[in-house]
Amino acid sequence: MNRVIFLLIFSNILISELILEVTQGTDDPYRVALVTFNGDAKTVNEINSVIRNNLIRSGEFNIFEDDDLLSLPKNENEIIYNDFKILNIDYLVFGEVFIDGNSNSVEYKVFDIKRGTQVRNSTVFGIPNRNRQLAHYVADGIYEEITGIKGISATKILYVTEKDNFNLVISDADGKNEQLLLTSSEPIISPTWSPDSKKVAYVSFETGMAKVYIQDIASGEREIVIENSKQISSPAWSPDGKFLSLTMYQDGNAEIYILNLKNKNLTRLTNHYSIDTESVWSPRGTKIMFTSGRSGSPQLYEINLRKFNSKPKRITFDGNYNAKGSYLPNNEGIVFVHRSKDQFQIALKYFNENFVRTLTNSMMDESPSISPNGNVIVYAVKINGTGMLAGVTLSGAKFILPASEGAVREPSWSSFLR
Amino acid sequence: MQYSRINFHLLFFLIFLTSCSSMNVSQEKVYSEDVRTVQASLSSSEISYDSEAIFANAIIYFEFDKSNLTTKSLQTLKSTVNALEENPAIGLTLSGHADERGTREYNLALGQRRAETVAEYLILNGINKNRIIVKSYGEEIPAMSGQNEKSYAKNRRVEID
Structure with a gap:
């Protein structure tokens, strides 16, 4: 009776994409200048907008972009600290996107304006066609550098949706990039991650009665636990x-x-x-x-x-x-x-x-x-x-x-x- | 000679930079996010009594966060007992439900309690417990949608069929 089901359909079925709205920020946000990164314009545009949205969503940042700034340095030598001090900016971020075959990487630098010094120089390596992921990692690095707390942009959320069917879905922490794990005509409740986030456990009523299942995310393999x-x-x-x-x-x-x-x-x-x-x-x-x-x-x-x-x-x-x-x-x-x-x-x-x-x-x-x-x-x-x-x-x-x-x-x- | 000295200074400067207190230098690789979708197989394991169960069908209602039977419920259950006595071959499923207020797992347990209460009454009145399947859907399958007391009252129920 140990039921293991290997499956089925690949998951590029996009369901209802979540749309994020910040309804209230914190009282005293960090003021951060995010200069448009160097590199291929289309890729840079995508990466920069994901980074910006991630930082804004935390509610802890006021983001200043190219149009808000007095100068747009692309490397350390070009930084005129006074241009940022005048705007009461706390941190300056710029970087460069490198396109290498299908796999991109981003090098970014963070400067502390008050101290007049570079505080971070990081490079993130992506996997092919996953620019959002790359941007989430950059946002997390910036977040951690400035707040001292590890960022959560590159984490995932698991949830249940209901529209005709019951669906078990994972998305990026900003609600985008939805991926369908399970679809059923019967209710699904109580989804939860394994500590390493490689598996999920949930309750499905598909047999007509609540039962706990464990499912491997990458393989789709799953079993009833008891x-x-x-x-x-x-x-x-x-x-x-x-x-x-x-x-x-x-x-x-x-x-x-x-x-x-x-x-x-x-x-x-x-x-x-x-x-x-x-x-x-x-x-x-x-x-x-x-x-x-x-x-x-x-x-x-x-x-x-x-x-x-x-x-x-x-x-x-x-x-x-x-x-x-x-x-x-x-x-x-x-x-x-x-x-x-x-x-x-x-x-x-x-x-x-x-x-x-x-x-x-x-x-x-x-x-x-x-x-x-x-x-x-x-x-x-x-x-x-x-x-x-x-x-x-x-x-x-x-x-x-x-x-x-x-x-x-x-x-x-x-x-x-x- | 001169050349290698410059190089040495440069190396020293680089070591100084990287060991320099506050600057964070890091490299990382992003996480793989492969996902495979599963279609739940609806191989229902329960036995269906639908065709014969018409005599015993009933719905029993409950108060918020309560699982005890009301006087009205007892009257309904008496006729269910009669129907079951007259038709000894039929079995029945008791599905407990809760309204949407409160947490889902607590409501699942509450629905189960309600269904168990009904089962206990039937067993106490001479119905063989092997004829009864007890389960709960919690708040997952409301009989009536809407955030008002009328809907809530319709949803706090045990369905007998």
Whole structure:
């Protein structure tokens, strides 16, 4: 019964492309001059516009382009620092695109205007016809140089779309370059990445009942993780990729188990007559957080995996609906769905604070997923009844990724892809 | 002699530059993004009772975040029990559903709880549990779309068929 399906169609079927809109930036953005790169005009144009959009989307930059600038240096000797100081510009970026057969590369340099010095000189090598990828890497390098935080432009988002069929889709972090992983006439829910971002796990109802599948992204090869007659749901990978926590319905009720992916051994983690589900692993894999109805309403609990027979400890107390938690990558807090005044919103609680910070403000915000640098939360919203993805940065910038058609939901952010 | 000295100075300067504190020099290669698309195979494993199940068909409704049966539901279920007793050959599927408020996985579990509650009632009233398949669709297949209490109430249900 170990069902492995090898497949089928290649994935150049483009579905509803997401269109990005920045709705609010941060209060004090970095002012960055982005001079048009040297090289083949068409390629440069594509690369420069992706870099610019990536930096703007972070909400942390004001970008100045050729028309906004007093001089356009193409190498170090040509820089007139005062031309940039007058405009209160913090950083200057220029570069060159090299076309070599089909595989392009970009060399770019970053200058600190106040200090009057070069701070970065990097080269990114591409694979054929992937100029967007190349540009994402350059944007991430610029972002990291200026903010000190690793950039997320070159990461991916996994999500579910619904239009006639249910589709499992991955795209670049800016919503572009969509690639279809799975299409089905039955619902698909709870998609999530393996820690190395080479596989995805999700719940598909294609057999008429919720079952957890693991699918290899590049080969399309996939399998049902456990074959039995009951429904199985809510997969989450351990940080080392060796285990999957799951919700199983063996005795009719939702309980959390840990599956060893190598030998398929199952360990039961919860045992309570109320609902236990939505398990996730802490960044170091030492704790599991989950949603439980044991107090009479959904609340978040933690189990310490290092302690034998550890009892679930309740960790949310504000309000009567706190669910689907995830840990910040630095383990300093959690992000979850919180109901206040009958609205479901995305909330953040730092472990060293005793209050909940609400990050969003529409009616039905759900499925928060945190970027690998811990700086951005992407989540699902409903606008005029249609599902869309939206994002909020911890520095306060906001953006939406509406699809051009159909509904989009349940985003899941990949790890760093390098 | 003179020439090699210049070269030496240049080399020294280059070493100084690259070791110089603040400048980042890096090289990296982008990630391969090959993807293969899969079409879900709809080899349904469940047994279909459709043709015979008409007598027992019913929908049971629930309160928000609740899975207990209301008085009205009990009346509906009594006639379901009667239909099942009169037709001992038929089996039935109980599909639990939730409204769209709240998280998807919690709603999947909630739908399951509702379907289990109905199953328990039927079993308690003498229906063999081997005749019953229990499952949940959570909030994924609403009976009525719309963000209002009327739709929500229609969607918090167990479908018996």
